Amino acid sequence: MRQTLRRICELQLQYSSKNTPEMQERGNLVRQVLTAELRALRSTLSDALGPFGADFHVDASDGIGNKTELPWARFCSKEMSPKPTHGFYVVLHFSTDGSGVNIAVGCSSSKFHNGYSIILPPEELAKRTEWARRIVQEDRGTLEPFTDSNDFGARLPLPKSFQNASALVKKITYDEINDAKVAGHLVQAAEMLRAIYSAQRLGRELSPADQTELDIINITRPTSTISKSQGFGLTAKERIAVERRAMAMAEAWLLEEGYKPKDTSANKPYDFEAKKDGDVIFVEVKGTTSDAADAIAMTHGEVALHRSKKGQTALIIVTGIRLEKDRNGPRTSGGKLEPLVGWDIDEWSVQPTAFRVARNANA
Template structure:
């Protein structure tokens, strides 16, 4: 037992020594490969990375179902050295590279004053079948969404509620700061007394519900979710990865749509409207009547927490364009879907009511085309 305690202490000391020395080297930062930067690179890419890898079983357990493909990697810059070297760990399938998905990442203040254990995200997202760079407002939305998920699970951000301020001055390191969702700052003077193994575990525990929410598409718009469903139908052998979220099955989709209709109908009744379900016979879902005035209402339901993108049919688009002022849109987002023994049930749902909706104020993008073979002429048939 005494030998095991000494061994654990020795491993902890190795982590502390690597973290302290990297902090000491941070004020000597240079983009060139100076002797100080060579030492920092070795510590980041070799020593510290190896110590984090030793914690693999604990970190994998903390990630739950997402820990079976644990990835640990590190960088101090490709070519020119970076202000903010890092070591990260994650699920390989959820974050195959640092530009995609969410991961736990350790950063260092540029002045060497602190170590920051964080959960952050890459700077791209799935859209229209591929990954695209995130503009600042999208990156802010992603990190805010991740914080929301953590608070839902733990009731608080503590102990990962410190500002993500690492002292970065250059564009790429500044983007690392912006991509940080939650952060715990360890001052240089506290490195030796901090149990980093336990701190990394806590970070992984916060990453797990973020992954679970991603796997059900909560961070994607309704339009992105439905694009995945179309992609799965058109290319059944090329399934989307877990980090993109899964398109819903037909029974799950029906359950979500029924929940959306129930929530929307109740919302309209609560606001004085008489409601008639027209979803089976018309290119709109509800005919809502108030004081003799009829409104044609489109209802969109989604498990997504984002209500800024929906998918519509050509008939739906035509209706909202031809009858502007007489139509409305209700988006029911954040519907929670559960499954038991093959049966789906739904709860929750946030209502957004857009009365007098002008569809042309929204951006339109073609996501799929119907491609039909032309009628064959006699000459074509003969050849």
């Protein structure tokens, strides 16, 4: 791999958007030789990816049509990132000045939202890469040695977006490139990617509303590539465990605040009826593994309740609930509680995510 990477770096100094002999050689090295060398490391990198290594996947590009400033080769879980426009992956980028190869844990510049994959504006892409860094920091206790700049010298908009989508970067300078160093950093990057995949699998990146919308898509459009390409989703037992954790935390908070809560979740469109000083509030609880809850899902009945009983309802959101698998079933821990007493639903944006479409009696 040392020879391949160094030669690609050398050819970067002769970059042209045209298919010159030098760019033909670069393209062959990136798309054929380098990908074969990455596949030769499959066993080691798959082990580093843990449960996400079974569908180890490699691909590469040096540009479609015109040649790109930043040719790349990547590896990932095929399920978690079926194509470069979806998910997270480990990617090799080559500095435009030929100074070295950048091993990055990066992501697509698009994300699932409101039922579709949308292109993220720069500020949202920055939030996504920051989220990935937080996950890795939490898992490993450090980002080292992947703390180098994500400025690879790109000048054009598309290559610049590749740079911006690189969350964690380790640059190996031309003179330092050797097989052992490259392989070692690729393994480290794969371990970081595993942590990100694990967090995604538990729904930590998507909002609760987007998680619910994915479930709806899986039911109403089972052949959709959108739902199958996200790699997210909790099992029924995991959802129940998360809901119970949130309910327990909400009940404890209500008691601490002097309320006398009654669990009504089994037969009412709210979870608690809570009394205090002769007053009653109707409490809706939403628990999620997501690290943020900027959007939640509600049924028609829940929305109607919050509008008809405005001023008498409360919304308690519990984010960041952690799940661990156990032989006796999923175990939960953690969670950050946000109580919104006297919540006004009309101060939020209410958008339909699904409709009940019923045939008329005389149809």
